[in-house]
Amino acid sequence: MTAETVNRVIRVGTRRSLLAKTQSGQVADQIAARLGVQVELVEVVTEGDVNQTSTLASLGGTGVFVSALRDALIRGDVDVAVHSLKDLPTTPFDGIALAAVPPREDPRDVLVARDGLTLGELPPGSVVATGSPRRVAQLHALGLGLTIVGLRGNIDTRLGRVASGDVDGVILARAGLARIDRLDVVTESIDPLQMLPAPGQGALAIECRSADADLVADLAAALDDAPTRAAVTAERELLRTLEAGCAAPVGALAEVAEGEHGPEIWLRAVAAAVDGTVELRRSASGPVTDAAEIGRTLATSMLDEGAAALIEEPGKQQA
Structure with missing residues (x-):
């Protein structure tokens, strides 16, 4: 560590939501403790924070929460x-480095439902809200007869739709609830065999x-954290090769596990397919040193089996 680094005040940019400020604050505390520097949190407003009504896909999907921070x-x-x-x-952004990926939180999706119910216990026709085409597709594929509606807003807004009786349940990322100490509201942590999370879910990026x-x-x-990275x-290499965005x-x-x-x-x-009629699930494994190649190879094989036709127009889905 250089004297210049020690003597400077490190300004950490964050979105203004409770979750963003909480996780950015935790990173700021770690930077201060481990580097022995002063740290200041700086709030930055993103388009995704300002527009709470449009779907993420219609706002541009990938990068809607990222560009303002990168500009700063x-x-x-x-x-x-x-x-x-x-x-x-x-896609790499010129002039910006992904300096660190800290240890990952539990990446699973969770259900927060009325009366403590799980997905399997919700009666057919129950209304479940989510802001993600990925979740919509996998919920439909489960064949539970649920009615899926769109969802935007901060965590409290989303949880409020269940508390008010507006919907029977909402699907959220477990990591976000864990970081703001709200896991008590979770009625089911969804097995990845039923619902695979978004690429990178539960992890933070420090740029x-x-x-x-x-x-x-x-x-x-x-x-x-090397295993998380x-x-x-x-x-992310799988996502990049599929040419699919976060929406x-x-x-x-x-x-990552110890092998022979x-x-x-x-x-x-x-x-x-967002309507759940077609679902292509595949897996691959190999040495951890080949992480990018494993993602690239698996994506290529999925493209050979028709994956592009399933993901080419996610922006048309109102999730």
């Missing part, structure tokens, strides 16, 4: 940006200017 980085308004990694476009080489190196050494690398009906989950010849990665993926 490039302008020099902040030194570090913290994102939910699932929101991060898979800074690539020209700020000392800070990039310091953040990587202090905060990067390998897992999300496989998931596409694509799910993926990679897990060292650490191995197991990647599962799904591409599905």
Whole structure:
């Protein structure tokens, strides 16, 4: 660590939502503790925060929560940006480095439903809300006869729709509820065999200017978690090769475990028609050092089986 890094105040950019400020605050605390520097949180408004009524797909899908933070980085308004990694476009952004990916939270989706019910206990016709075509597709594929409606807003707004009786349940990411200490509302953590999460779900991305080489190196050494980085690398390479954005009906989950010849990665993926009529689920595994290649190879094989036709027009779905 250089003297310049130690003596500077690190400005951490964050969106204004409770979840964003909570997870950015946790990262800021870790930076302060591990690098021995002063840290300041700087709030940045994104288009996705301002527009709470339109679907994410109609706002542009991938990157809707990311671009304003990246612009703040490039302008020099902040030194570090913290994102939910699932929101991060898979295409590299000139001038910005993904400095660290901290240890991942539980990546599963969860149900918050009336009367403590699980998905299997909800009667046919029950109204379940979600803002994700990926979740819509997999819910329909389960064949439970649920009525699926759209969902936007912050966590409290989403939970309020269940409390008010407007809907029977909502699907959310478990990680977000865990970070704001609201897991008590969860009625079911959904098995990935039923619903694969979004690529990168549960993980955070810490970005800074690539020209700020000392800070990039310091953040990587202090905060990067190698197994998490390998897992999300496989998931995001699959997404990139499929040419699908974060609003596409694509799910993926990679897990790292010790194999016979060292650490191995197991990647599962799904591409599905949003109406649930067609679902393509495949998996692949290999050495953790080949994470990107595993994701690329699995995506290529899924494209050969027709995955592109399932995900080519997610923007038309009102999820």
